Amino acid sequence: MAVYMSFNTFLSTFFPSPGKENLGEPERRLHLSHNAVQPLGEAKDEHELAVTFAQLVNSSTKYGATLCPGFNVALGKSRWDPNTDGPPKVAGAFYPADDTPNDGLPHWGKQRLLIDFTVGGPAADPFDDEDWSAAARKRADRYIAHALAHQQRTALYTLLVNGSSIRLARWDRSGVIYTEAMDYVESPAALRDVLWAFSRLSCEAQGLDPTATPLSCEDEDYQLMDEFAKPRETDLAEGEGEETQIPKASKKAPRVFAYVRRMFAESIQDEGPRYRLLVPKKNGRDGHAFLVGTPTFVAPGAVGRATRGYVALDLEGGRFVFLKDTWLPQCEDNLDQMLEGKALKKLNKAEVKNVPTLVAHGVLDQLTQTAYYWGARNGRPKFQRAYASYTEGLTGRPASVTTSRSYGTSYSARSGGSGSRPASLRGFRHYRIVVEEVCMPLHSFRTGKQLLSVVKDCVDAHCEAYKTRSRILHCDIGDGNILILPTLFKVRSGLYTVKWKGVLTDWELAKCMPYIGGELPSPRRRRPTVTGSWHSFAAAHALDNPYALAQVDNELESFLHVLHYNGLRYLRHECTDVPQTIAAHFGEHILEDGRVQDEHALFPYPLPRCQPLKRESMREGVLHVANPPRWDGGLPSGGSELRAAQEKQGAYEFYVVDKDGFSNMHPLNKVLRTAMRWVSARYQADEARILPLLRAPYARAMETHEPLRVLMDEALAKQWPDDDRVGDQLEQECVILGEEDKSLVEVQSETQESVGEAVADPWLIQEEGRTERRVQEREKPVSEEPPCKRLKRDEPIVYRPSVFPSFMRGLRLSGRRSVRA
Incomplete structure (x- = not known):
């Protein structure tokens, strides 16, 4: 699940290298002194650490430059997930400078880089190998899963600020790639270059899905979703046994069951993020567009298939459909497994009853990378390592790397570390499928006879x-x-x-x-x-x-x-x-x-x-x-x-x-x-x-x-x-x-x-x-x-x-x- 990578190699692999022509131009990156970061290392609790960090990053020079150009840090004032137990924990994130919230709430759809603040030492570090860090790993998994459930992403970068040290991590559906903990108080250049390099990344390089376009209130598609969410007189009651006269339907007012429109309306309320998703077609050049809001179903966990279900609006057909977004494992030994769309196509062609009707499906050109770099650790393709070294601080002193056995017992078995047999890490590919039927869950049955009748149909x-x-x-x-x-x-x-x-x-x-x-x-x-x-x-x-x-x-x-x-x-x-x-x-x-x-x-x-x-x-x-x-x-x-x-x-x-x-x-x-x-x-x-x-x-x-x-x-x-x-x-x-x-x-x-x-x-x-x-x-x-x-x-x-x-x-x-x- 986890792969260790050195700090320098992580920057050179996932963040753009400054290049030889830019090494002699320090004005492109602000100078960060020891005095500026010293208050961070002296913070007594998480709240003080978070507030001091946000002030340092958001403050600009007289020329308007910041440590992370184009981005600001916003902090959450309360628990990030109301459904979790335990005391509230301070968390923050980098947002685009022109879209930074100021209400103290975590706007999950706008976050670019997640920040986790803690002053608990190794016990609060999810990548430390001590036994007491197991609770931190579980909390980190829930935190990342919660963030990935609210965004359309291929990967997610996180920054752990643990007292006077920082640790970078890159999460995808195969696992996580993490670095050692760097002492940024002793070596401020590490923190400076991380923020500067992240600001230079494109949206796709930051992990955002290029096939998912976020919608704003001014977009026509956004207003179209609001229009289709309003109940209409032509909507049909879904109660079993009810006799009704079918009203006339048109392309602008299609005949829809009332529960389908209610599910779609619930998915776009509370100003949740809305997206325009593309499902690739046969030619691979363009895609079939669908409008979605909040998923009606989210598989738990940060690693795995990450299946999400949406009641979507088909732009071409002007109807409600069901869209499933998932990540399929790449298994060389599972040759008898087929794509769900191909299976439904065969079943629809054979006129099998009581199965979904295929509308569109396709595999996106998006693969997880954690499994590839795990293979590099175990004698497979090697990754390059070329970036400015942080072996010396600004004062010429050797910079200490504060890591307590950076990949030890708990994570060595996952990443194939020393003393353990390398475990198989599975890669995943992104897949979307759309079907006509928007159904109700099985627990909606009202009598035992309905339960048996529904199971009998299946x-x-x-x-x-x-x-x-x-x-x-x-x-x-x-x-x-x-x-x-x-x-x-x-x-x-x-x-x-x-x-x-x-x-x-x-x-x-x-x-x-x-x-x-x-x-x-x-x-x-x-x-x-x-x-x-x-x-x-x-x-x-x-x-x-x-x-x-x-x-x-x-x-x-x-x-x-x-x-x-x-x-x-x-x-x-x-x-x-x-x-x-x-x-x-x-x-x-x-x-x-x-x-x-x-x-x-x-x-x-x-x-x-x-x-x-x-x-x-x-x-x-x-x-x-x-x-x-x-x-x-x-x-x-x-x-x-x-x-x-x-x-x-x-x-x-x-x-x-x-x-x-x-x-x-x-x-x-x-x-x-x-x-x-x-x-x-x-x-x-x-x-x-x-x-x-x-x-x-x-x-x-x-x-x-x-x-x-x-x-x-x-x-x-x-x-x-x-x-x-x-x-x-x-x-x-x-x-x-x-x-x-x-x-x-x-x-x-x-x-x-x-x-x-x-x-x-x-x-x-x-x-x-x-x-x-x-x-x-x-x-x-x-x-x-x-x-x-x-x-x-x-x-x-x-x-x-x-x-x-x-x-x-x-x-x-x-x-x-x-x-x-």
Whole structure:
């Protein structure tokens, strides 16, 4: 992730060299004396250091010259990100002199060079190798990710001012290139030449994306976005089942669903940055132009694909479209991976339903450079080193380089330092794709039947894609890649109804599985991926065997995990500990001592491993819950011996219930339990090393799509409750309705009073051959029966803060909120 480069080499590589003809002309650069920088080294806190630094850089001579011509430093008065914990930290940035803010707010869209002020010494230096600097690395990663999410950039330069030392760094999607810490108080020429050289860089050399043009209030495109954001009478309601008459549409007033225009209006409010993005065409000379505001989705992290989604305005078509901006890894060993645009083009040509419709796509001529210079450190192309040396200060004394083992333990493994085997650093290329459909996220479903119907549509799309001549597998089934698209269906003349359909999107990891001599797939091994939320919803077999071939049964198992996750989070059920259960099935790998492994501790990042509870659930065919409740003092009222035995063994199962607490009346349980029996039979056959042709039919049911599709169709044909959604149970506690007292009771502790009568599920009695689950005996407060009667979403609820923020970032949950300036 990180590559060390000397200070002189960094300047000569990324900043323009002054040249021999300019070395004898010191008037081009101001003279910076020791007396001028001495107050910086004597600063007592970050605020004093930042204010003194800004005054030094912004002050001009009598001729109007400054240390960084054309740029000024502006400081932020408060915490740079309101969502972060900890005390406020002073941060600043270089802005163009004619566009420097003076309100004390970080205008992220205008920043050119970020400055991080600190006086904490090695502990506050993210590139120091001491153990206590790990917190500084995490803070730096969040800081850079926040800045990159608000700008269209190919790279970002940062300046760390740590007391009397400075350190330069260049960030891109492959990692970071950093220098040693230079003592600018002892050698002021270092600080002077850095600022002067940066001022001479062009916008593209400073890391700004040349294919993204920022818009100002005076631009016509800016005003056009405001005009399209206003609601119109021709907008259609997106509620399912609503009958409406289609109004006449024209090119100036196209027919649009109301939620699409609302999403676009939200992306351009609060005076956030707006851009005119270009997507290259076939000829490579010009591009297709789209207008975008704030992204509706931002992938977390500063390094990686950095996927961002926009509701964009197509200038040529005068319509709303969805634009995805991402960085694709350059993998020489991943030959079976194709561009998402090419995959969609094949699917559209084959008329596969429930997949996005391609508008435009193209790879931009932009590559990350960190991986190249990492290769230079490990015997690959060398970089030049020609710049004025700072081995002597202005007074002729040797200039000390204040670096505490500049690339040591934590970062040596990342950069291939001494004492470690050089790690593989991946390069990335910039890619944009545009599709016609602007969809709603899956969590917008209103009933359990809608959830299953949307997932069923995506299973159909997955089946049709695999049956095409190219045999395309999606290979990235997850909660964020299954979307909802309201669609119009004609009822009678002039009258239409709205139906919610599922759309399977994000085909960027799709692979073709060609035939070789019959039914055998290609022997090429797929490279495992740790990006996105693939590992959260991946099959247990795929996580335990990351280099195995992509298989249909693993893909179908991922659809079951999506149903399980959304059922746990939004539907009424008898699971008493939703956050722990979700983390145990979909979260990070938890160590033996209960700690979550630090993703910054090792590089390359370790491959995601299957959660023990997920693996056990797939093998036994039971969706176990975490921390199953146990009651002291005998059976609960209305309980059964079977239920008490399950509680004693710890085999408590997740199932959805209706408002009366009955689980056998909910069709979703039949889908999950039947499919889990198929999955369990498959895993047990794998353990017994039974050949596929010799397995029982139910052990091979997941090898094709038809059994699961028929199972889902049968469930959708049954009677469903229309109030089984109770709200988001991951970030809130639901309200319980008692049997004797119908008043609302707030859940404030683990002890709950007077709840509804528990009803045994007769389907469970017919189950045989369940493996007993080992459970650690621990003391738990005495509780009553599990809550089976939760109120609907619009009734009073009691909120509590999330207990798994890192897991939510892994599932892209934090990226769903819009990014504001």
